[in-house]
Amino acid sequence: xxxxxxxxxxxxxxxxxxxxxxxxxxxxxxxxxxxxxxxxxxxxxxxxxxxxxxxxxxxxxxxxxxxxxxxxxxxxxxxxxxxxx
Numbered sequence: 001x002x003x004x005x006x007x008x009x010x011x012x013x014x015x016x017x018x019x020x021x022x023x024x025x026x027x028x029x030x031x032x033x034x035x036x037x038x039x040x041x042x043x044x045x046x047x048x049x050x051x052x053x054x055x056x057x058x059x060x061x062x063x064x065x066x067x068x069x070x071x072x073x074x075x076x077x078x079x080x081x082x083x084x085x
Contacts, residue, residue, distance in 0.1 A: 049084045053081055
């Protein structure tokens with residue numbers, strides 16, 4: 001699967017947030033601030049998973065030759081989302 005620049009930029013933003021959290025921990029910042037940032041990272045990862053699954057699902061549905069293939073593809077996408085929780 002090809003990942004677009006927008007999705008890669010999401011991951012770069014998350015990477016920067018993680019680095020910031022490590023810096024906060026090294027500076028012994030208040031745990032509430034660290035947890036707030038960790039929650040933001042988790043939310044960003046969850047949204048990125050949704051974007052990747054939805055893009056992949058659309059591409060797979062367009063390539064499906066039968067209703068059975070389409071159903072299997074949809075079920076696989078649902079399983080990926082559930083597994084990510």
